[in-house]
């Protein structure tokens with residue numbers, strides 16, 4: 579009998595053959611590596627969307643799962659705080675993406691309250707946190723765009739096809755449980771030749787191999803996807819994108835992957 583019926587199959591290829599990697603995460607978190615496609619991921623992710631949309635910590639205590647949810651609630655609150663803290667740090671990083679993206683309407687997925695784009699870009703965004711989205715929305719509206727509140731994989735469906743010159747997912751894709759749906763949405767909303775700039779922790783980095791479970795890229799349950807250059811390329815190409823590593827020089831020494839997913843010309 580399966581001791582963990584709640585553990586999900588590989589989100590990248592759908593395989594149920596997933597090896598446990600217990601050294602990478604403490605209980606109650608389960609990280610697995612897919613035997614088919616090598617993708618490494620958190621098998622029991624937290625549903626942040628449900629939390630933000632249903633105000634889960636107020637309402638779950640009145641459900642029949644009261645006792646279990648109360649225990650898990652503590653972990654979830656901490657995880658959420660960690661996630662929001664991360665937003666403040668992102669805007670200060672070097673803006674490598676600017677020289678790789680075409681001016682025009684740009685969609686920043688998981689923007690927090692940081693608006694990174696100015697003319698000749700028109701900034702649009704998707705942000706899960708209601709408070710951060712409201713702040714981003716005010717700034718974006720002043721620059722001709724706006725921000726939608728909700729989960730990336732869902733709200734991406736609300737934008738028209740071929741709308742954006744560029745998409746930015748800066749320290750975002752490692753958080754998105756339903757990343758295949760998000761990538762498909764990005765492909766749809768980008769114009770032909772449009773580019774998505776992706777920055778994620780590099781699970782293949784030498785530093786990760788040396789530091790093992792202490793590697794800074796491992797954050798439970800905040801990070802759910804642990805891409806290598808090879809697995810990121812594979813999921814992008816499966817979506818229809820052309821893939822290009824931006825920091826391909828000594829990528830094995832770099833703790834982050836920076837890459838472009840390019841929608842082919844029509």
Ligand SMILES: [Zn+2]
Pocket residue numbers: 588589590591592593612613614615616617
């Ligand atoms: Zn797989």
